[in-house]
Amino acid sequence: DAKTTQPPSMDCAEGRAANLPCNHSTISGNEYVYWYRQIHSQGPQYIIHGLKNNETNEMASLIITEDRKSSTLILPHATLRDTAVYYCIVREDSGNTGKLIFGQGTTLQVKP
């Protein structure tokens, strides 16, 4: 079973920041938080991951609470092309292969 809880859907106005929450209250010390998104009928796209510290890349920022029980993915200036299902996944990362267990994700609708 997925170890994360996400709201099923969210709306965001184009040009505004999209803040997608994720709860992972049972996360263990060696588990990372990963975010992927899937635009309709395409393959999932890797966005960002983190362990404890906040992370930022060219796509998004990841804010992880100090107790690591929840996180927020931030798309700073959402565009219509950011409309997608966003998946928050926690997994142990020892550099070995392992499965991603996808939950139901959050469907983000960016509106003009």
Next chain:
Amino acid sequence: DTEVTQTPKHLVMGMTNKKSLKCEQHMGHRAMYWYKQKAKKPPELMFVYSYEKLSINESVPSRFSPECPNSSLLNLHLHALQPEDSALYLCASSRARGGSVDTQYFGPGTRLTVL
């Protein structure tokens, strides 16, 4: 470059047909994965190959037969499928080098319809 390619993009087959899905990556990744995604559902893992050896089989029916001929290629052979096997089949790959974060990168998928 984080590209995983999959062919064909679409496939329609009868229940008595034999077909194959192909996945390719040239990122030097040593792990490759097959996932299945039914409509309006999240992807679910089917198989994992690590260094060309099958390391995870998620109790997938034998009508799905994976093959990893080399570190860049992953095939999924299909035989005697059922209409309920219609889905998007996703391939992914990752470095699998140990001691570092192992991010999976996905291909665009093959949309399979079984008649």
